[in-house]
Amino acid sequence: MDVAINTALRRVPPLAIYIVGVMPLAWLVWLLVDGQLGVDPVKRIEHQLGEWALQLLVAGLVIAPLRRYTGINLVRYRRAIGLLAFFYVSLHLATWLVLDIQLRWAEIWADIVKRPYITAGFVAFVAMIPLAVTSNNASIRRLGPKAWQQLHRLTYFAAIAGAVHYLWLVKAWPPEPIIYLILVILLVLTRILPRAAR
């Protein structure tokens, strides 16, 4: 089964992931142009971009345990997924800065320093910058595979910070952010536990 899937996947180039990955953005733009984003399009866009970024982070974290436990190997798509996550998180941040808080720098700075949920989100974004910058073969060569891999463990941190950011911003306890945080924690645990057991 896993062999069949892996064989079939050989015909799907990573480029396909990039193409499929930007389609949601095209769809969002279409909804906006078509006036389907409701009476507060800014929040809809902001939240949607953030949620997609979080989903892509989760997808990226799924790949290693999926290979370990099922044999299905999606590792060659992971760079595309990670870069798309960074793409969406950047758009999410840009939406907040430009359309939501509208470059009111005093309020922005106060939010980043004083509001834990914005701090968490911003920290997640900052943590993803070195990951995005080094998501290329040249960087792997320059850093060496070992250091590169260690650097990219920052993903765990970014994903947890991103999920905490979501949970922290909502009022009351709706299920979605709780589910994301549990998912991310479980996926990070699949890394830590086997290592500790060794």
Add this chain to the structure above:
Amino acid sequence: MTKGFNGKLGWADVTPKAHWINRRGLIAGAGAMMVAGTAGAKIPTVPSAFSTDEAPNTFEEITTYNNFYEFGTAKEDPARNSGAFKPDPWSIEIDGLVDKPGSYDLADILGGVTLEERIYRFRCVEAWSMVIPWVGFELATLLNRVGVQPSAKYVAFETIVRPEEMPGQRRELLEWPYREGLRLDEAMHPLTIMATGLYGEAMPNQNGAPIRLVVPWKYGFKSIKSIVRISLMDRMPPTTWNMLNAREYGFYSNVNPNVDHPRWSQASERRVGGGLFAKRIDTPMFNGYGEQVAGLYTGQDLTKDY
């Protein structure tokens, strides 16, 4: 349908939903259509000096962007999930420190009041705002009618609990019933109204049908919806968001740009409905009603009594 206001208006007199939804279409084709009489039946109101001259949000904006967790947490949920809610018949239990406690039928309550149009700014604790043309009457009128006893200091309100009609109540999202409260002087203030409609229409389900509180200088969550109980008390009543998180949601919850919500700034707000590039506006103290209400809080430290 053209009868005047006699206090006996029931929900059968309300313009059918299909008509107001199609209003634009109706107006466009009014000349040709034979239904003008029905579609034009608005709740008669008198204007109020308390109304702002700011442009109100559209009916669509006000009725499709709501926080009413009884129908779900997403902004679109109340419009989507409130179709089965039945606001008629309706009565309000008024109890506690009053001379004439009892169950008051809504029609009976409305018989004793003059409905006004109050165009108020509405500021949500989530830092968005709207301008809404409410239909309502001063809460003081009702309280005076039932007779507030001298020992009463606070007014407590409760929303109906009807999980079979309110899907959000089937989950323990908040502790139902939703509860709110005001200090007596706040409740008696002329700006404080019980609203029974907006845009001349009976209150839509998603906005708190058939009757809700509106306190324009406080964050929106204080303006409790679909009220079935009003209790006069001698001590501060428990209130829903305060029970959930006292540090974030104080009893007073006056709009105050200088006291931030612990998790976000309250210095500015986005006026909903302005589209993608609507300019953020600075939030005024007491949501711009300071001239009328600042005196209520003389001597109080509003950073402590937030």
